[in-house]
Amino acid sequence: MQLHSAHIMSPEINTRLPVLESPMENMPFNISTDQDGGRCLILTPGFQLTSLDPGQALLIGYGKYFFLHDDAHIEAINKLDGNHTDIEIAEIVSCSRDPLDILVFLHELEQMGICTDAHSNGLAREALSFWNGQDYTPAELKKLYSNGVTIHSIHSGLSKELIQKAVQRAGIQESSLSPALQIVVTHDLFDPKLDEIATQNYINKLPWLIAYPVGQFPLLSPLFIFDDGPCWTCLKYWLRVNQPVEEYIRRVKGAAALSPIQEVQPTVRLFAELAVTTVGHTILKSNNKNDHLLVLDVKTRALKHHLVKRRPQCAICGNPEFMKEQAYQPVKLNNVTKISILTKITITTSCMP
Numbered sequence: 001m002q003l004h005s006a007h008i009m010s011p012e013i014n015t016r017l018p019v020l021e022s023p024m025e026n027m028p029f030n031i032s033t034d035q036d037g038g039r040c041l042i043l044t045p046g047f048q049l050t051s052l053d054p055g056q057a058l059l060i061g062y063g064k065y066f067f068l069h070d071d072a073h074i075e076a077i078n079k080l081d082g083n084h085t086d087i088e089i090a091e092i093v094s095c096s097r098d099p100l101d102i103l104v105f106l107h108e109l110e111q112m113g114i115c116t117d118a119h120s121n122g123l124a125r126e127a128l129s130f131w132n133g134q135d136y137t138p139a140e141l142k143k144l145y146s147n148g149v150t151i152h153s154i155h156s157g158l159s160k161e162l163i164q165k166a167v168q169r170a171g172i173q174e175s176s177l178s179p180a181l182q183i184v185v186t187h188d189l190f191d192p193k194l195d196e197i198a199t200q201n202y203i204n205k206l207p208w209l210i211a212y213p214v215g216q217f218p219l220l221s222p223l224f225i226f227d228d229g230p231c232w233t234c235l236k237y238w239l240r241v242n243q244p245v246e247e248y249i250r251r252v253k254g255a256a257a258l259s260p261i262q263e264v265q266p267t268v269r270l271f272a273e274l275a276v277t278t279v280g281h282t283i284l285k286s287n288n289k290n291d292h293l294l295v296l297d298v299k300t301r302a303l304k305h306h307l308v309k310r311r312p313q314c315a316i317c318g319n320p321e322f323m324k325e326q327a328y329q330p331v332k333l334n335n336v337t338k339i340s341i342l343t344k345i346t347i348t349t350s351c352m353p
């Protein structure tokens with residue numbers, strides 16, 4: 001088995017352990033002892049410990065490999081079964097070691113997402129396990145339940161409920177108090193209510209995105225941020241450009257000629273898990289920026305990300321006078337280098353920028 005050198009735990013982890021000569025209350029970080037006798041810890045689902053030669057073991061999970069050759073550390077991990085508190089584990093395995101050494105070791109494991117509080121519900125542990133496998137630390141994951149999302153559905157049906165359940169499974173808090181963003185569920189991308197929501201969220205400075213979980217191509221919009229495009233108006237323009245037939249019908253027959261797409265539960269379920277995962281990543285990213293349209297092809301199960309460009313002339317996020325101003329600008333020609341694929345000859349030419 002090939003070991004990932006970046007994740008070798010021991011002896012490197014030993015060298016990172018602080019020299020603990022001060023009492024616990026003076027430690028530079030907090031080891032929670034909010035329950036009498038300590039907290040029950042359990043190995044995070046997805047990790048497993050495999051013994052090798054005496055005194056050696058491998059901890060593996062989520063493509064990471066940790067080599068251990070410290071008997072006390074190996075025994076401590078073996079006790080992460082949810083039946084022992086951290087203090088009990090420290091006492092059991094610390095015959096020749098300072099119990100604080102073991103407590104610090106357990107604390108580091110918890111910070112790395114390798115173990116978690118056994119008293120948290122199973123769903124939370126699974127979510128932690130899921131995100132930990134994508135290299136988010138437990139500290140970063142607090143964003144998922146400290147900010148959370150609010151979900152609003154324009155149309156009746158089960159779509160909202162199914163997306164809510166996916167949100168819960170992903171460990172994302174659903175809350176209307178200071179949400180990180182709003183998910184708006186719609187079965188019609190051109191429903192006028194979306195314009196009202198866009199205006200309201202712009203006023204409230206609430207980031208939001210659209211979940212369209214129906215049809216052959218369910219999609220999740222970019223995150224619309226009040227002071228940074230692309231905005232809903234930009235996306236609506238590009239959608240119209242890419243749906244010439246539907247757009248023709250709307251122009252000839254009116255917007256009401258096209259009914260909202262009827263939901264199909266397997267499609268909504270398939271889409272919901274993918275969409276909610278993307279929402280989670282958006283919340284966890286430091287700048288929350290997401291300017292890609294996520295489109296699922298239900299027929300092929302292919303998932304595509306399309307960059308949505310902000311339109312400089314957009315009335316909402318751009319300058320409505322942009323085109324007019326450009327019209328009065330003189331034409332500028334720049335030299336650019338083109339490479340012909342057929343002849344492999346480099347051609348220098350001039351063209352419009």
Ligand SMILES: [Zn+2]
Pocket residue numbers: 229230231232233234235310311314315316317318
């Ligand atoms: Zn815009």
